[in-house]
Amino acid sequence: MMRRLDTPALYIFTADETVFHRIREMGALADGRWNAQRLVRPIELDNLPVGSLVMVDIAHPQRPEWSDSRWRTWAGHLSIIALSSQPQDDEGIAAMDVGAAGYCHAYANEATLRQVVEVVSSGELWVGRSLLTRLLKGVNHNVNENAGQGTAARIATSPTQAWRALLTERELEVATMAAQGASNLGIAEVLGITERTVKAHLTSIFDKLDVADRLQLALKVHGVK
Amino acid sequence: MMRRLDTPALYIFTADETVFHRIREMGALADGRWNAQRLVRPIELDNLPVGSLVMVDIAHPQRPEWSDSRWRTWAGHLSIIALSSQPQDDEGIAAMDVGAAGYCHAYANEATLRQVVEVVSSGELWVGRSLLTRLLKGVNHNVNENAGQGTAARIATSPTQAWRALLTERELEVATMAAQGASNLGIAEVLGITERTVKAHLTSIFDKLDVADRLQLALKVHGVK
DNA sequence: CGGCGCATCGTACCCAGGTACAGGTAGGGT
DNA sequence: ACCCTACCTGTACCTGGGTACGATGCGCCG
Known part of the structure; x- marks a missing residue:
């Protein structure tokens, strides 16, 4: 009005x-x-x-x-x-x-x-x-620019990396590969496991990260969404 | 969510x-x-x-x-x-x-x-x-420490947006939406066209940008690959 | 010991996404 | 007139991705 x-x-x-x-x-x-x-x-x-x-x-x-x-x-x-x-x-x-x-x-x-x-x-x-x-x-010219990670206490963990904490080691491998566009079969061959297992991991990943499919996963992994 | x-x-x-x-x-x-x-x-x-x-x-x-x-x-x-x-x-x-x-x-x-x-x-x-x-x-006064090289006019130019030039106006719309994770039907509804047409646009997009599917498209659009 | 998380695998099923083969219209350039 | 491009649509088909409903074995912990 x-x-x-x-x-x-x-x-x-x-x-x-x-x-x-x-x-x-x-x-x-x-x-x-x-x-x-x-x-x-x-x-x-x-x-x-x-x-x-x-x-x-x-x-x-x-x-x-x-x-x-x-x-x-x-x-x-x-x-x-x-x-x-x-x-x-x-x-x-x-x-x-x-x-x-x-x-x-x-x-x-x-x-x-x-x-x-x-x-x-x-x-x-x-x-x-x-x-x-x-x-x-x-401004602080002397901040060590360690590209490699490992140091626990960085300046408050980047929000786009938060999802990593939710996944297991194996899931992390699968997630990163899938987010890079790899196919289930491709991932399976690289990791030396069955395509079925890859699917299982992905199902778990989707569930944990609250995404619907590998595209949404990729967007999350790459900080788009 | x-x-x-x-x-x-x-x-x-x-x-x-x-x-x-x-x-x-x-x-x-x-x-x-x-x-x-x-x-x-x-x-x-x-x-x-x-x-x-x-x-x-x-x-x-x-x-x-x-x-x-x-x-x-x-x-x-x-x-x-x-x-x-x-x-x-x-x-x-x-x-x-x-x-x-x-x-x-x-x-x-x-x-x-x-x-x-x-x-x-x-x-x-x-x-x-x-x-x-x-x-x-x-930052402007002493730009150096960063990317390791060229302090010159590295700024303005965004790296990989070349693909945009290859697409028509309509294709650009479809491509951006698809790269954001939208479904074919969703895109169709937003643009007021048929799902079939969206597929047609996508086929053309994939062809022009030399990618296989929407995931690869998303990676290219977001500068991952 | 039993339960639980993790990793592995099987079979069957559904469907969105993508392709193949067809068209149609409208506008601009030669 | 003719061709080319952008844009739009239809039917049919195939496949990879994802799910449902299972299973096995292993290590850890209360």
Whole structure:
């Protein structure tokens, strides 16, 4: 009713239908109420009301290069959230560096996306755990960059690795191979066991990690979902 | 996905009555519902349930030095939010460096505090605008330590998005959805077309990207392979 | 000792995903 | 006119992946 007046407009600059619809649907839901509007051309960014919240899909073919001066112009009067379908620290830094107020996965889950929107619209900045962790490390020049693992007490176990703790040694082998795209038979041959056993392990893995199939498993293993 | 939403306990380690009561009151309110419990001695941090959310007032007289090993121990199984009544970038860095998941003003307003709690409890990290801005600046001045080579304009270009150019607009939509784990029928419904058509698109996609199935597609899309 | 987790394997069954072989329309370029 | 591409759809078929309902042996622990 009256409530609609304070529904904030959320502009989404993307060439990807899916991205737009996904985010718009979220905004249409009960609680997270924002009103998503799509932008398809860069020019449209120029005349938005001051203070507008704009998501910019950096996979858009017409997205300006980072060196483009338009970025800073926009950032001057807009709150920009950069969306990436393959977030990388370097890319995030580049985006934030030209004035973006947020940088996150274009297909982040609803809770995360809502959080990003809230944080940014409240005037704060947002970057994901990975990037922030790296930024913090960067300052401390002398942090041992042991790629190999084994040290128990790292900075709070990465959430994307949490699933590992749930699996047995054998299951871990099977899970990683399956997540790499290996077939059941292929895994069986490598491990020297029957395909049936591989299936058994996978069933257990799916159950423990609460996923439906090997694709969902792969997404979880690789930190996509 | 059965996620438990029961009463999130929020432990607050502080010697300051005001800080505790302020935050507890916020938690008692309608929406932000957390159950604040006070801790007064450092020892009490040791036996908290794994994953607990703990705010640590760094003005507490018995607060361990940053060099104290207890910090990392706690950070290993707790989510720690460091509270400062006079936030400073250096202090924030120190706190995050010993494993804190958040750093904010002890007297931050309700909205902010709630946001910090939500962000941290969802597994992300939180630092304020000031600190984050500084971290981002810091990176630009001395970019080196990282990938081992090219300090040059390694930034902007995302590595493997070449495949996008090979696909038509429609195929791109289907590909991204499939790579996110969507089923053929699900994709069909979203796009308003037949499952058969989705299959047709996928066949074309597989052919163009030289992959065998949707799992391989997902790996390619997400830059795994 | 009995129970439990873990790893291994068998047979039978269902079905989403993918292929093969067919088309159809619309638009743009030569 | 003709061809090519993008996009759409239908029927039929096969197979790998996943499940259901079992089984065996082993090591650990109260």
